[in-house]
Amino acid sequence: MTPVLPEFDPPTRVLKRAQYEAFAFELLDGDVRVRNESYTDPDVHEYRVRIQDGVPESCSCPADASGDDPCKHRVAVAIRPRILELAVQMRVVTDGGSSLSGDDGTTDLPCECEPLSEDLPCWNCVDAGRRDLSE
Structure with missing residues (x-):
């Protein structure tokens, strides 16, 4: 999968936060739930990142809605190619297709x-x- 970060061009502070904050990821029907475990109350820092055509397209967080730059949640998914790849595969399966990649990375x-x-x-x-x- 081709990295999507260059087309995002996030600000340096967003990229750094996407790298060092304690994010937990959960796959949701081809999207990704991003939970920020860095906070004492991570339940209120949980957002859904929508994946479209292999790119973290949008996020349910307030920061993504208020600016032109991608939020740290979208960047966090974009810099983790395995998470993004699994979300794309799940989207294919959810949409009625079938995944061609096995758990060990082989193609069946x-x-x-x-x-x-x-x-x-x-x-x-x-x-x-x-x-x-x-x-």
């Missing part, structure tokens, strides 16, 4: 068993270990 080919008889799995499933020829 999609299942083609449906048009075959129930007794014979497709090669993609056998090769990926999802089905056995003896089933």
Whole structure:
């Protein structure tokens, strides 16, 4: 995945805060919930970052709505490519597609068993270990 930070061009103070604050991330149907654990009351510092076309497009925080620059929550997601990649994959699955990437980072080919008889799995499933020829 191509890093999105250059197109953001965040101010230095926002970039630094996105790097050092204690953010916790949770995937939500292709978006990311960003919770700032740096505060004593992190529940009120929890925002949803909307991912669109692989880019943290908007955030529900007041700072994102009030300025032209991206907020620290959007930048925090943008500088963590694995979080962004997982959100994009989740969006594909949520929208009815299927993820081609396994937990170990390998790429599995999609299942083609449906048009075959129930007794014979497709090669993609056998090769990926999802089905056995003896089933």
